Amino acid sequence: MKAVLCKAFGPAETLVLEEIASPEAKKNEILLDVHAAGVNFPDTLIIEGKYQFKPPFPFSPGGEAAGVVSAVGEKVSHLKVGDRVMALTGWGSFAEQVAVPGYNVMPIPSSMDFASAAAFGMTYGTSMHALKQRANLQPGETLLVLGASGGVGLAAVEIGKAMGAKVIAAASSAEKLEVAKAAGADELINYSESNLKDEVKRLTGGQGADVIYDPVGGDLFDMAIRSIAWNGRLLVVGFASGRIPELPVNLTLLKGAAVVGVFWGAFAQRQPQDNAANFQQLFAWHAEGKLKPLVSQTFPLAQAADAINMLGQRKAVGKVVVTVR
Template identity: 60%
Template sequence: MKALLCKSWGDPETLVLEETATPAPGDHQVLVRVHAAGVNFPDTLIIRNLYQFKPELPFSPGGECAGVVEAVGAKVGHLKAGDRVIAFTGWGSFAEFVLADAKALMPLPAGLDDETAAAFVMTYGTSYHALADRAALQPGETLLVLGAAGGVGLAAVEIGKALGARVIAAASSADKLATCREHGADELIDYSREDLRDRLKALTGGRGVDVVYDPVGGAYTEAALRSCAWRGRLLVVGFANGDIPRLPANLALLKGCSIVGVFWGDYTQREPERAQRDLETLLSWMQQGRIRPHIGRRYPLERGGDAIRALMNREVVGKVVVTIAQADRPAGASR
């Protein structure tokens, strides 16, 4: 099989496309023929040995995919060859085939194409866990989404609206904010030319926001924390800015607010039943048209490094997807 390999720690340009042996599933594993794989922020870290999980070299990046079951292990009873599935793999999906634990797969609903499915699991799973579980976002509350035009950001905008919140989207350009508006944002902040705190004060009448969804980090985190309302919740989702902020602890005391960590990957391992129910809820919302992943760019497997670079450079609105052409399936087709 062909696989895009990380053979030494480094930037996306060091990834190489090679022929490698197709793996065989263990007793509780499933071999998936990959049709499309999502590109996510952890992919930018894992190839540089900067992520919480550190696979042995060589490996393929790609933490989620959609495709068809090729083979199942001896103790897998609920899946069979030919089933269409979504898989959360952690890494390995930038390849023609990937092994996944049988518990990390879910059936791909009829009518959902491979590319949309591949753009769904990590971003929407993370954002739903953050907003519905960690923040307990309530109807009528005000939600601020930083980095709102990114994959997890747009998912948070849509999920916030589905949960009944007033959503304020903050991003770095008018074009990005226009997409946020299309996905349901009520108010927009262009923090490349507007002061975040001043704008939030005006939009909330000085009250502040109930929940901050922050996948960005950097200087905006403290500004957002200072804009929290009484009993507000700041969700620490990630640090796409590259800078982990050091926050004044007295702000949490003075505002009676909470700083809440969001680690969806570990949540899926520690509480798999709840994580599965979350995804089932999200899939039903997608079928109802309440949420819809926005795919900003598509790249073939051999350009998977370019896909990761585009994400690192914040060049993409929404999700980036890598498509894997199969001998019996033209690129871009779905079954």
Template identity: 60%
Template sequence: MKAVHCKEFGPPEKLVVEDVPAPTPGANDVLIDVKAAGINFPDTLIIENKYQFKPPLPFIPGTEVSGTVAAVGDQVKHVKPGDQVMGFAFVGGYAEQLSVPAASCFPMPETFSYEQAAAFTMIYGTSYYALKQRGNLQSGETLLVLGASGGVGMAAVELGKLMGATVIAAGGNLEKLAVCKERGADHVVNYNDADWKDQVKALTSGNGADVIYDAVGGDYTKTALRCINWGGRLLVVGFASGDIPQLAANLTLLKSSSIVGVFWGASLTKEAQANQDNFKQLYQWSMEGKIQPYVCASYPLDQVADAMNLLLQRKAIGKVVLTTGETQ
């Protein structure tokens, strides 16, 4: 089968596409004929050996796919060959076939295209876990999302609205932020404006945001902590800016606020039941048409470098996916 191979750590241009043996599913696995695979920022870090999860070389990157079931192991009962499914794994997704444990394979909501299904698991799984379990976001609160037009950010905007919050989408590009508005954001703020902290304050009657979802890091985080409400929760989700900020502890004292870490990947095993419940809710919202991944571009496997560079050059809106061929 054709697959994207990471044989040496480095930028996306170092990736090669070549023929490799297809995976063989075990008794409790599902073999998926991949139609589409989602690109996430962590994929761009893993190939550079800059992520907390470090697979040995060589490996096939890619964590989430959609496609049809090619074969199932003896123990697998919930899907059968031919079914349309979504699958999740830590590596192996940028390929024509992927074998995943049965517990990581779900029927695809019929409301989704293959591209949308491949763009679903990581961003909604992360953002719902962040807002619900880590942020305890309540209806009527104000949610500020940093990096709102990116993958996890746009999911946080949609989910924040479904959870009853007033949502302020923050980002560095008004054209990208306009899509957040279309997808439910109540307000947008350009965090390249010198006074963006004051803009957030003005939008919250001087109080600041109750929950801040931060996928960006750097100076953006430092400023955000100055426009958090009393009792607010700053969710540390990611550092897309490339800068891990050092924060002044006195700011948390002044607002009785909390800085809360979010590691969704590890929570899948450490908080398995919570994540299963989350996915039940997310699946229901998908079937009701209340959430729909926004895919701005799709590329064939052999253009993986162009696809990843859209994220690295801050040109992506929502999600970018790779496709293996026909996705209709």
């Protein structure tokens, strides 16, 4: 099979496309014929040795995939050969086949194509877990989404609306904000042109945001925590800015606020029934047309490096997908 390989930590340009032996499914795994693979921010980190786990060389990047089950290990009972599925792989998806633990594989609705499915699992799974289990977002509350045109940010906008919140989308350009507006955002903030804290206060009548969804970190976190409402919850989703912020904890005391970590991958493994219930709701919203994964660009397997660079350079809107078949 063909696979994109990382043989030493470095930039995306050092990845190579090679022919290698197909993996074999272990007892608790399935073998997936990959049709499409989602590109996510961790892919930009894992190839440079900057992510929380470092796979042994050589490895393929790509943390999520969609395709067809081609073999099933004897301990996997909920899947069969021929099933259309999405899979959370950690790495390995930028290849024609990947072996995946059965508990990380989920059938997809017949209405969902492979590119949409490859763009769905990680972003919508993360944002649903963040807003439901971690923030307990309630109808009528105000949700501020930073990086609102990116993969997880756009999913948070759509899910926030589906949950009945007033959504303020914040992004770095007018073009990106138009994408968030099309996804249902009620108010828009261009934080390259205006002060985030001042705009949030203006749009909330001085109250601040009840829930803040932050996949960016850095300076935006510093401003966001100062624009949070009484009893507010700030969700720590990621650090796309490159800087992990430090928190003056007196700010949480003054607002009776909580800063809450979001780690969907661990949640999915530790609370599989809750994760499955989340996806039942997400698939229902997708069928109702409330969730519309935005795949802004697709790249063939041979151009996976270009897809990773697009994300690393923060040029991506919505999701970027590598098409394999």
